[in-house]
Amino acid sequence: MSDFKDIYNKVVRNKYDFGTGSWAVVNKNIEMRLDKYGEYHPYQKNNDYQYSENEANNLKESCLSTSDLNESDISKRLYSQVPKIKYNKDLGYYSGLYVGHVVEGDYRKNGSSGGFGTWILSQLLKNDEIDFAINVTGSKDNEKLFEYSISDNLKGIKNGAKTKYYPVEFSKVINVLKENPGRYAIVGLPSFIMELRLLATIDPVIKERLKYTIGLVCGHQKSTKFAEFLAWQCGIKPGNLEKINFRKKQDNYPADRYAIEITGKVDGKEQTIIREMKDLLGNDWGQGFFKVRASDFTDDVMNETADVTLGDAWLPEYTKDNKGNNIVIVRNPVIQKIINNGIRNDKLTVDSVDENTIYRSQASHFKHTKYEMAYRLFKKQKNNEWIPKKRIEPSSNIPWIRKKVQDQREKICLEVPEYYQEALSKDDIDYFINKVKPLSKKYKNIYLLKRIISKIKRTLYPSK
Ligand SMILES: Cc1cc2nc3c(=O)[nH]c(=O)nc-3n(C[C@H](O)[C@H](O)[C@H](O)COP(=O)(O)OP(=O)(O)OC[C@H]3O[C@@H](n4cnc5c(N)ncnc54)[C@H](O)[C@@H]3O)c2cc1C
Ligand code: SF4
Structure with a gap:
């Protein structure tokens, strides 16, 4: 039998909680809030609420740290039957492995790496595979800079381009999905996609409507204080940061030598400042300043339960091109077809690569x-x-x-x-x-x- 207090203490108090928002989807007494450290955690609306055994069990099963299912179980269910699919113990299932970028339009220019994330969402919409795309855009709420949002058009999808090293949670958008019929695709980090998969095992509506998942590789999650501290170093005090682009590509430098572009008030006047990331304290991902502790307790580097996984091609043969390249791991046949067509029609430039090339791009991450x-x-x-x-x-x-x-x-x-x-x-x-x-x-x-x-x-x- 599952008991709320027991699960809460194990997961949240011990800092194994990924802050995805899954509990606020399965239970109406739970909501997500940012704490003083700038991390999302679940809170009870009514502390005296009595959870039924079924409710407590749903909380247990929708959480990656307590579920009976792991990423291997879920990915096996999803992809092992795909014709000609291969399996690698580090990369998970795959039907195609690529390194490359989008040639069509301004996807690459506006993206963090090769622009695949935004391009795949746009193709799913164009090909009438989805009605709605869920990605991460600027927030209208003063409390935060970014949030998950839903769009039904190309402009909305393009609005979400770029990596946000910033916490988001999906309970609001998934509750909207539950209320509004349609076919949805979402972009997410490994723990987020996995917890969506767990939710789909509990809730048939989510299972039916969430048609595609686009996974990102994730070194680790940052709290909101990461962005705040970067801005503070540039003279924008806490509370005065309005906008941040964490991945500004720089002409004449390799792709991994990117800058940040921030807008906020300095001495009451709005300013936009560009600084190279390497010149700022906290730039070293190995050191992990403002890392959310739960990120140290996930073993899914390659977003194994996502239909396609995208990351940065951090390989010397590719980083020399400052415009950026993705690593791409494809698992879903529809997305494989979209990519095949993109290659055939010169909308994409990619190299088909082997397992080792993909592994090498994230070698220290795996370690x-x-x-x-x-x-x-x-x-x-x-x-x-x-x-x-x-x-x-x-x-x-x-x-x-x-x-x-x-x-x-x-x-x-x-x-x-x-x-x-x-x-x-x-x-x-x-x-x-x-x-x-x-x-x-x-x-x-x-x-x-x-x-x-x-x-x-x-x-x-x-x-x-
Ligand atoms: C916190 C974090 C850590 C990462 N760590 C690594 C890493 O260690 N190694 C690596 O290779 N790649 C990492 N990535 C992924 C990488 O930075 C790029 O996002 C990825 O290569 C896709 O680039 P793109 O040009 O194809 O995407 P774009 O076309 O720029 O699209 C990116 C898509 O991701 C969505 N998105 C942005 N931020 C978030 C977020 N926080 N949560 C959910 N969706 C989001 C956007 O809304 C957009 O739809 C990380 C990303 C994040 C958000
Ligand atoms: S490292 Fe893993 S657990 Fe941490 S935020 Fe990224 S996906 Fe989630």
Whole structure:
């Protein structure tokens, strides 16, 4: 039997909650709110509400951390019967693997990588496969910069282009989907698509109406404070940031050397500022400033339950082209057909690639997110803390130096948000910078030590 308090304590208190909004879809007593750290979490509208056994069970089954089903179970149900589909333990099912970009129109120019995300949505609408597209656009609400929104036209779809390193939740749009018949497609991060799949196992209306899922690769989720802090470094104080483009492509630089473009008030006057990401503190994704802790407890790098997965082609042979390229993993036959037609009609330029090329583009992501999660789970278990059942078993069997990297990443993840709160209350960005710089320095020193150890090993054992 499932009990609300038990599930809530396991998932939310232990920070295994991805903030997707799935609980606010299955239960009317739950709503999503941003907390003071700028992260979405579920809250009860009425704390005295008594959940029936069925309701508590639905909460359990719609949450990735407590569901009986994992990504392998769901993806097997969805794709194992697709003719000629292949399977790779890291990439999941696939019918096609590509690296490339959209040639047609301004999709690539306006997109974060090769523009595939917006292009696929637009093709689904044009081909009458969907009535509505759900993607992430600027919010009209003063409390936040971005939110999921629904559109039924190309303009709305194009409005959502670009990566938002910013939290969103889907309960509002999925509740609209439940009220309004039609065929929908949604773009989402791995935990979001997976929890939508779990919702679809519980709710036949969602299953019937959610026709296509476009998955993004996700290094980790950021809190709203990430955008706020980037802006603060540029002179726009917290509360004064109005717009942010996290992925401004730069002429004459490789694709992975992107900038941010922000608009907000500086001394009462609206300004637009462009800064290279590499010049801002918090740019290092490995260090994970303002990472939502739950992101450390997902093993799905490649959005295995999505109909198509898109990521950045972070490979030297592709990043030299500053206009950007996607990695693309196709699983759904309709989307495969759209891509085949796009290639045939010169709307897309892609290379068909092998599994290793796709893996290489996210090699460090696999190491951290998937394989070294074993150590993070091991540490939790050792502390007698509850851990979710993952596809990776707890283990301390990683090299000593990698344990140090993991320990420091955990420290950064847990301490950065607290120092930021203190800096906000003091209205002092330097306070924050002085507190976090030593964390960052120690992290870099661990990597320095790692390089020295590797060099010594190469000297002692040249053949290895
Ligand atoms: C938080 C986050 C972390 C990421 N980490 C990685 C990574 O580690 N490695 C990697 O290869 N790729 C990562 N990506 C994906 C990558 O940045 C691009 O979004 C992807 O390559 C698609 O680019 P595009 O040019 O095809 O898309 P575009 O044509 O620009 O379209 C992007 C689509 O994604 C939607 N979208 C944007 N932000 C969000 C969001 N937060 N949640 C749901 N939908 C959103 C947009 O509304 C739009 O529909 C990440 C994306 C996000 C949002
Ligand atoms: S890393 Fe995984 S859990 Fe974290 S936000 Fe991205 S998809 Fe969700």
